[in-house]
Amino acid sequence: MRKIKSIPSSAITPEFIFHERREFIKKLGLGSISLSILSSKSLLALSTIPSFTQAKDSLNQKLTSYKDITTYNNYYEFGTSKSDPYEHAENLNIDPWSIQVIGAVNKPFTMSIDELVKLAPLEERIYSLRCVEGWSMVIPWIGIPLNALLKRASITNNAKFVEFISLKRPSEMVGQKDNILDWPYREGLRIDEAMHPLTILAVGLYGKVLPKQNGAPLRLVVPWKYGFKSIKAITQIKMVEKIPLTTWVKANPKEYGFYSNVNPSVDHLRWTQATERRIGESLLSPRLKTQMFNGYANEVAHLYQGMDLNRNF
Ligand code: MTE
Secondary structure, eight states, rough: OOOOOTGGGGOOOOOOHHHHHHHHHHHOOHHHHHHHHHHGGGGGGGGSSSOOOOSSSTTTOOOOHHHHHHHHHOOGGGOSSTTHHHHHHGOOOOOOOOEEEEEEEEEEEEEEHHHHHHHSSEEEEEEEEEOTTTTEEEEEEEEHHHHHHHHHHHOOOTTTTEEEEEEOOOOOOOGGGGGOOOOOOOEEEHHHHHHHEEEEEEEEETEEOGGGGGGTEEEOOOOOOOOOOOOOOOOOEEESSOOOHHHHHOOOOTTTTTSSSTTTTTSSSSOOOOEEETTTTTTSOOOOEEEGGGGTHHHHHHGGGOTTTTTTO
16 A cells, blocks of 8 residues: 555555455355446447457457456546446546647647547457556456547647646545545656557557546556556646656655556565566465566667656656
8 A cells, every 4th residue: 555644544455355355246146247237328428339350469368357456456546446437436427528738839729538539449459457556467458549639739849748638527536535646636647658669549448438447537547657657537648848747746756656667676675576476366376577668668768768767767
C-alpha cells in the first residue's frame, strides 16, 4: 500500500482477505452473475466495440482472466481497496462524455468517444501492466494510438509535455469524499512519450467496451511505465510547456517520480522493484523477474538515452 498523508490503515484491505472474499463469492457461484450485470451497465458510453484488428503480438504470456482484470483494480476515486472500483464505479455517469484537447495546439477541439474511435482503426494490444506496488497483469486492450488524437490538434512548437486530467465528481465518485489525493487525478507525459506508437487510449478490453472500474469511457495505457501513469476516465488533454505536477508526484515526490519507467534496478523507497507477482497465479507461485521498461526496452530505451534513470525515476 502506498503512503499518502491521511489514509487510514483501516481503509486498506489486506490482499489475503480480498482473496478469501473472492473465493467465497466463487463458491457461491455469484462471480459470473455480477460480471454480467457489470457488462450491461458499461454499455452506456460506447454501446459496442466497432470492429478492431486483433493483436498480432501475444507477448507469449498467459492473459490475466477478465474477472481478475475487472475486480482487482486501483482507482482511488472509488476507494483504496482493490474491490472498491468494482463495487462503486457503476455510480459514475459516463454518458454523455466528451474529451477536450487544448493548450499549445493550433486546432483545439472537443469530441465524443464515438467520434474518437473513428480517428484511427481500433486495435487490440496485449500489454503487461506493472503496478508500482509490485503486481502485474496481462491485458488485451482495445484502443487507438494517442498520437492519432494529438496529430488532429496540430501541436505547436511550444508544447513539450502533455497533461491528462480526469474528473472531480464526489457525488458519483465516493472515494473523492476523502482528500486522500488531490482531485481530479492528473498525469503527464513528455511529448515524445505521448507520440510513441505503443502509447494508446483504450476504450475496451477482452473485445468488450471498457468497464467503468478500468477507466471507462477512455483511459491511457503506457505499457513501459508503472500503472499509475495510465490515467482513467480522461476528460482533458492539455499540451503544455512545463513539466506538469502529477497526482502521485504531488502526493509523495520522494517515492513517485514524473517518469516512472518500470525499472528493476531502481527500488521503491519501501520495497523492491526487481520482481513482481502476477495476478491470478497462486500466492505461492514464485515472483517473476521485472523487465527493464516492462519488457519494451527495444521499443523505448532510445527515448531516455543519456538520462540518469536513478535521478529521473
Ligand atoms: N486513474 C485514476 N483516475 N485514478 C486512479 O486511482 N490508479 C492508477 C491507474 N489509473 C488510478 C488511475 C494505478 S495505481 C494503476 S496500477 C492502474 O490505473 C490500474 O489499472 P487497472 O485497475 O485497470 O488494472
